[in-house]
Amino acid sequence: MxxxxxxxxxxxxxxxxxxxxxxxxxxxxxxxxxxxxxxxxxxxxxxxxxxxxxxxxxxxxxxxxxxxxxxxxxxxxxxxxxxxxxxxxxxxxxxxxxxxxxxxxxxxxxxxxxxxxxxxxxxxxxxxxxxxxxxxxxxxxxxxxxxxxxxxxxxxxxxxxxxxxxxxxxxxxxxxxxxxxxxxxxxxxxxxxxxxxxxxxxxxxxxxxxxxxxxxxxxxxxxxxxxxxxxxxxxxxxxxxxxxxxxxxxxxxxxxxxxxxxxxxxxxKSKTLAVTNSATVVRYIQETKFSFEYEVCHLVDGVNKNSIIEIMKKELTKEEIKDFKHSNVGDRLSFEVEKMIGEKMRVQLK
Ligand SMILES: C[S@@+](CC[C@H](N)C(=O)[O-])C[C@H]1O[C@@H](n2cnc3c(N)ncnc32)[C@H](O)[C@@H]1O
Structure with missing residues (x-):
């Protein structure tokens, strides 16, 4: 993927x-x-x-x-x-x-x-x-x-x-x-x-x-x-x-x-702090007709925080959709937030 x-x-x-x-x-x-x-x-x-x-x-x-x-x-x-x-x-x-x-x-x-x-x-x-x-x-x-x-x-x-x-x-x-x-x-x-x-x-x-x-x-x-x-x-x-x-x-x-x-x-520990810009999937929530939903752990203002994200299938290739169907809890993702839908973040993968 x-x-x-x-x-x-x-x-x-x-x-x-x-x-x-x-x-x-x-x-x-x-x-x-x-x-x-x-x-x-x-x-x-x-x-x-x-x-x-x-x-x-x-x-x-x-x-x-x-x-x-x-x-x-x-x-x-x-x-x-x-x-x-x-x-x-x-x-x-x-x-x-x-x-x-x-x-x-x-x-x-x-x-x-x-x-x-x-x-x-x-x-x-x-x-x-x-x-x-x-x-x-x-x-x-x-x-x-x-x-x-x-x-x-x-x-x-x-x-x-x-x-x-x-x-x-x-x-x-x-x-x-x-x-x-x-x-x-x-x-x-x-x-x-x-x-x-x-x-x-x-x-x-x-x-x-x-x-x-x-x-x-x-x-x-x-x-x-x-x-x-x-x-x-x-x-x-x-x-x-x-x-x-x-x-x-x-x-x-x-x-x-x-x-x-x-x-x-x-x-x-080194002088350069290990900070990752990727999020870790901590829970699979669901696959709908249009999207995949996960709970991820990511950095928000330097703090590890859990959030719900939604990835729209229309943004993914067929190959990527196939990969997401086989994804694992523990996988890492990099994304940008497109918009908030209530507590949920709709994201664009980077
Ligand atoms: C469940 S086995 C895991 C073996 C292998 N690492 C694996 O994952 O397949 C745990 C091993 O830890 C060893 N062990 C338990 N306590 C230990 C200790 N204090 N020091 C060294 N080895 C220990 C046991 O003898 C056993 O071989």
Missing amino acids: TKKNNDSPRAFGPFSLSVEQIRPHLLVNITEPEMVKLIVEMSAKFTKKRDQINDYVMEHRHVSAYAAFYLPTNIPKLHFLLSKLPTDVLDDFKNRPFIDMGSGPGTFSLGWKMLMNTPSHVEMIGVDSAQIMLDQATKIMNGFFPKDKFLAVRKFEEAKTNSVLFFGHSINEMGRQKAQEHIMTIDPEYVMWIEPGTSDLFPELIQLRDVMLDHYDVLYPCPGNGACPNNWCHQVLRTTHDQSVERLSQLVSLDRKILPMTAHVYRR
Whole structure:
């Protein structure tokens, strides 16, 4: 979509993985029926409280099943997030050490390598408290990128100020306090997270955002560093997967085509304040015969504010209308206000 700030997903290279591509790199060989049973067991745990979910990381079979299902279905979330960032930021990521905190089976380390196409010399560090997860991550990373080094460690407690520090569904498990400690110790250039898009976790992440803003600017999803006007802001990615992954998700009765998430990106504060002139879609309202309506978060007099916007179809090309029909909560738009219709703004996309 040209008028939305979306690069083409393909700009980052292929991201759809099949179960068969991952299978040779699993710690243990598991049959499909066994995989189904293990995934069903695990997903029941993920819906429970944090202190009850940790034991899935203790067993080779569970970790292998986790990798086969969640790795290919989580990587598209990173693809989505990267597609929302400006190209200068993506260019700046390329040569930076990548620290995957709570790496699990290497989901986002693999995603980062595949999507960012980073050079071999770039340091890739997976950190996880569970040794079996690290073994699985190492096997996957060495399998997909045999020439590149992947450091898998249970603890990482040193400063690496030029790095990108990434949390993938791990703040949810380690807790905000621990995540904050990691950020302070590592003191990275960038902090990114992709966490579950649940209303329970949102207040924790907003508290972490507040702390972050002392030293960092927010690059996504907020238009500026001001207070958040939402009591639950998250993104919803609508996607498809390789047929083998779709089949597995049908067998386990888990919808992985609609992926809610809370994704944030921060960069160390610089003298030039990070201010974006784009708005982030925080809620889809409706498509009418003549228009699309969204609630967006945007900057008004330097303050993050929510507003309802209306985009007239007659202003869009057929291609753009098609794209808007597939748009996601979390997409970014740039617009000018044409006129106010009550509380609603009719806008022209830029
Ligand atoms: C839900 S998994 C996510 C794995 C992977 N990042 C992904 O998104 O697919 C969470 C991971 O965080 C790890 N973890 C939990 N607490 C941790 C801590 N305090 N330090 C390091 N890793 C931790 C767990 O062992 C687990 O592998």
